[in-house]
Amino acid sequence: MIASIHFRHFKALRATSLHLTAFNLVIGPNGSGKSSLIQAIQRLRFLSQQPLDTELQPSLSPELQHPELVFRFPPPNEGIEVKLSCRAGMVCDHLHVSAISSDNWEVLKQSLVTSRVYMFDHYAMAAPCTGAVEEGLAANGGNLAAVYHVIKRFDPGAFADLQAEVVRLLPEFSGLDVRENSEGLLELGLILREDREFIPAEGLSQGVLYMLGYVALAFDPRPPSVVCIEDLDRGIHPRKLRELCDLLYRLSYPEQYGLHRPPTQVIATTHSPYLLDQFRDHPEEVVIAEKQGRAATFSRLVDRPDLKELLQEGSLGDMWYSGILGGVPEESDPAAEAVTKNPLQP
Amino acid sequence: MKLAILSESPADEAALRVLVEAVLRGPVRLVRPGLRARGWPNVSQVMPAILRHLHFNTDADGLVVVVDADDSVVHTPHHDRPDYFHPQCRMCKLRAVYRQTMKKLPPAHGRERALRAIGIAVPAIEAWYLCGRDPTVSEQAWIEGQQKGVPPYTRAELKKRVYDTERPSLEHETRRAMQEALRHRHDCRRLEYDFPSFAALAQDLRGWKAAQPGSGAAASRAGRPEPASSPVPAPPPACVGAAAPSAANGDLPPVKA
Ligand SMILES: [Zn+2]
Numbered sequence: 001m002i003a004s005i006h007f008r009h010f011k012a013l014r015a016t017s018l019h020l021t022a023f024n025l026v027i028g029p030n031g032s033g034k035s036s037l038i039q040a041i042q043r044l045r046f047l048s049q050q051p052l053d054t055e056l057q058p059s060l061s062p063e064l065q066h067p068e069l070v071f072r073f074p075p076p077n078e079g080i081e082v083k084l085s086c087r088a089g090m091v092c093d094h095l096h097v098s099a100i101s102s103d104n105w106e107v108l109k110q111s112l113v114t115s116r117v118y119m120f121d122h123y124a125m126a127a128p129c130t131g132a133v134e135e136g137l138a139a140n141g142g143n144l145a146a147v148y149h150v151i152k153r154f155d156p157g158a159f160a161d162l163q164a165e166v167v168r169l170l171p172e173f174s175g176l177d178v179r180e181n182s183e184g185l186l187e188l189g190l191i192l193r194e195d196r197e198f199i200p201a202e203g204l205s206q207g208v209l210y211m212l213g214y215v216a217l218a219f220d221p222r223p224p225s226v227v228c229i230e231d232l233d234r235g236i237h238p239r240k241l242r243e244l245c246d247l248l249y250r251l252s253y254p255e256q257y258g259l260h261r262p263p264t265q266v267i268a269t270t271h272s273p274y275l276l277d278q279f280r281d282h283p284e285e286v287v288i289a290e291k292q293g294r295a296a297t298f299s300r301l302v303d304r305p306d307l308k309e310l311l312q313e314g315s316l317g318d319m320w321y322s323g324i325l326g327g328v329p330e331e332s333d334p335a336a337e338a339v340t341k342n343p344l345q346p
Numbered sequence: 347m348k349l350a351i352l353s354e355s356p357a358d359e360a361a362l363r364v365l366v367e368a369v370l371r372g373p374v375r376l377v378r379p380g381l382r383a384r385g386w387p388n389v390s391q392v393m394p395a396i397l398r399h400l401h402f403n404t405d406a407d408g409l410v411v412v413v414d415a416d417d418s419v420v421h422t423p424h425h426d427r428p429d430y431f432h433p434q435c436r437m438c439k440l441r442a443v444y445r446q447t448m449k450k451l452p453p454a455h456g457r458e459r460a461l462r463a464i465g466i467a468v469p470a471i472e473a474w475y476l477c478g479r480d481p482t483v484s485e486q487a488w489i490e491g492q493q494k495g496v497p498p499y500t501r502a503e504l505k506k507r508v509y510d511t512e513r514p515s516l517e518h519e520t521r522r523a524m525q526e527a528l529r530h531r532h533d534c535r536r537l538e539y540d541f542p543s544f545a546a547l548a549q550d551l552r553g554w555k556a557a558q559p560g561s562g563a564a565a566s567r568a569g570r571p572e573p574a575s576s577p578v579p580a581p582p583p584a585c586v587g588a589a590a591p592s593a594a595n596g597d598l599p600p601v602k603a
Contacts, residue, residue: 168517239382242355246515256511277384281502282513312417315384 001111001265002041002226003074009065010092011036012296019300021285022252025232026269026298027276027320028289029329033296034269037289038117038228040069041267043084047095048112067092077108115226118217122235125209126201128185136220141213145188145201148216149178155221162219166190169211169243173199176212188212206235211244218247226265227251233272245278273317280316283307288327301325347554350377350400352393352411354385357516358471361523362412365474366463368531369548370555377406389413390439394447400460401451408461408554411440412547415468416501420489421543437543440464461554465547469497472504474544475526477537480507484540 002020007013013033026034069084069092080099084092099105117139124142133146152159166176175191177198189200190208201209217223227248236244250257251264270276279286286301301307301316310319319325347370353359359380367374381396383389389411400406413436421437424430431438441464448459467474468485476483482498491497499507506512509522530537538545 242516246517249513249515253513256513257515274384280385281505314387317384318388 001074001263002044003072003078005037005040005072006070007033007036007040008068008070010040010067010069012291012294013037013298014065014295016297018287018298020265020267022263022265023249023282023285024265024267024287025276025279025285026267026287026289027271027325028269028296028327029291031296032289032291032327033298034289035230036296037298038230038267038269040084041115041226041228042117043069043092044071044082044095045112045115047084047092048082048109050095052095052097064090066090073108077104080104080108111225114224115228116224117228117230118213119230120210120213120234122206122209125213126204128181128183128187131186136222136224137213137216141209144209144213144216145178145186147220148176148188148212149186151219152178158219158221162215165215165219166212169215169240170208207237207240210235211240214244214247218250221261223251223261223264225262226267229266229268231270232268233270233275238272238274241272241275242278245275273315273321275317276320277315277317280311283311283316286316288325290326291330299326347372347558348375348377348404348406350381350396350404350406350409352381352383352389352396352409354383354413355516355519356380357520357523358412360520361471361475361527362410364524364527364531365534365537365544366410366551368527368534369551377404383413386413386416386418386436390436390443393440393443397444397447397460397462398451401448402454405455406460407457407558408463410463410465410547410551412465412467412471413440414470414501415466415488415543417469417492417497420468420485420492421466421546437464437466437546461550461557463547463550463554466543468541468543470501470504471523472501472508474537474541475508475523476504477540478529479526483507485542486540 001022004017004019006017008015011033012031013036016033018037026037028034066086067090068086071082071084072078073080079101080097083096083098085094085096086092087094097105114136116136118137118141119139121140121142124138124140125144127142129143129145131146131149133143133150137143137147148159148162151162163176167173170190172193173190174193174196177189177191179187179189179198181187187200189198190204191198201212204212217227229248232244232248233241248266248268250259252266254261254263276286284300284302288299288301290297290299304310304325310324313319316325320327349366351359351362351366353362363374363376377400383392393409393411397409400409415436418436419432419434421432421435425432425435425438431442433439441462444462444464451459453459468488473483473485473488483504487498491499502512505514508526509519511518514522534544534548538548
């Protein structure tokens with residue numbers, strides 16, 4: 001889990017901070033730093049696994065605005081601060097740890113290495129695959145069949161739970177199966193309730209495959225420490241978004257689902273007002289990414305002083321679309337341009 | 347009887363079906379797919395289109411709409427005076443939307459109009475689920491809290507009491523909603539007594555039943571007058587808590603419809 005990130009000159013994130021909770025939904029226009037936030041976490045994962053650099057950070061030219069990221073962590077790692085900066089050039093390639101004890105850092109490193117960024121690709125998910133699942137579900141979901149296959153083979157109880165969840169979410173199907181095809185590759189498919197026909201993944205819709213990906217993630221007995229998902233709503237029907245949120249809450253708040261395991265921190269981005277609607281009761285989980293000119297900043301919805309009154313007036317999605325929450329694209333101002341070109345004569 | 351339920355979630359729809367059948371004392375058929383709205387004010391915005399659709403494209407007898415009151419003004423008998431509606435009352439607003447929409451529509455499917463039954467859950471549907479289980483929860487308790495400026499509970503607290511978690515899954519929410527709705531299946535009097543805005547829904551529904559052909563109560567469904575609202579049912583046996591509902595919020599300035 002990451003408690004906060006401070007950004008300096010990291011792409012559009014010139015100078016902004018973000019406090020993170022167990023679940024975070026980031027809304028904002030294109031270019032407002034949503035992807036940069038996820039790239040910062042990927043950078044932390046990569047550099048944390050390199051041997052610690054004992055050299056002091058070289059002094060860089062103050063004229064150049066070198067990027068810098070500072071990460072802090074929740075208890076028991078609140079004493080650790082990780083700073084990513086540049087040796088030279090403009091890419092964060094230097095990691096410095098300020099830690100009370102090096103033991104803590106070693107434990108935290110083991111957790112950070114399991115952080116994952118997902119961007120599902122339904123073509124990759126549908127294709128038959130080999131059985132490789134060393135690193136869990138692949139970033140594009142390309143080994144989805146293998147993930148289900150391993151659970152089916154080694155943990156029949158967990159597979160039964162998974163099946164039940166899939167059937168509940170997709171009531172037109174009565175089961176899920178993984179079969180080996182003539183080339184020895186694994187093929188995932190769903191069984192139609194109507195006539196018990198096996199529909200291979202290639203015949204399933206984009207949204208169904210994404211749902212199968214999220215179910216695999218949510219029911220993973222050893223899920224990642226941090227999960228980042230871009231465009232969480234992509235391919236999912238608005239009426240299924242509530243259940244999608246439930247799946248991810250299972251990761252972020254396992255104790256509320258009767259699971260005894262550490263929570264997975266979820267950071268998801270969206271452009272869907274319908275998905276934002278789901279967070280009416282938990283506005284503290286919503287982050288607004290704002291872009292002004294070339295600079296982007298983050299703020300939390302819950303920090304708005306008028307939030308209580310706003311929630312009385314309508315849905316969060318409608319308010320976001322209207323512009324009053326921020327996090328909307330900039331628009332040109334043709335009237336101002338025209339007036340500048342044609343000033344009123346006194 | 348065939349009806350449509352406009353609700354915010356499948357959990358609400360499932361519980362409302364049970365409550366509707368309890369009031370009507372018999373099974374109902376539902377229009378499919380189920381109708382959803384995205385909370386207030388979206389319900390009032392989509393209602394005209396839904397009414398038109400039900401009226402012309404289906405053989406539904408009527409539409410059941412239930413929305414949460416949140417912090418809005420609670421409907422009271424004061425609001426039922428002829429030609430009045432309170433601008434901050436969701437019951438008054440939805441009834442006005444129904445009236446304005448239906449008066450423009452010609453008869454279809456052998457009926458003058460699809461009927462309506464409107465209920466407002468004060469302050470949220472979870473309060474109905476707690477009825478008979480938590481004596482501190484009632485419409486009157488909420489109104490008194492509004493008057494004092496100190497609400498007796500929040501939406502979040504009600505949800506926590508019903509679901510025992512701050513983040514119930516839809517599956518869990520549906521299961522709990524059904525469990526609580528089923529408690530009232532054989533006797534809704536307690537729910538009607540503690541929640542007059544549920545009683546108004548029940549009265550609308552009983553009006554439908556009375557208007558059914560062969561019911562003897564109504565010779566024709568056509569041109570049926572608007573049902574009266576906010577009845578105060580007789581207290582159920584062993585009723586806990588709330589006094590008879592009063593017109594507490596009627597003091598706010600009413601507006602001519
Ligand atoms: Zn009213």
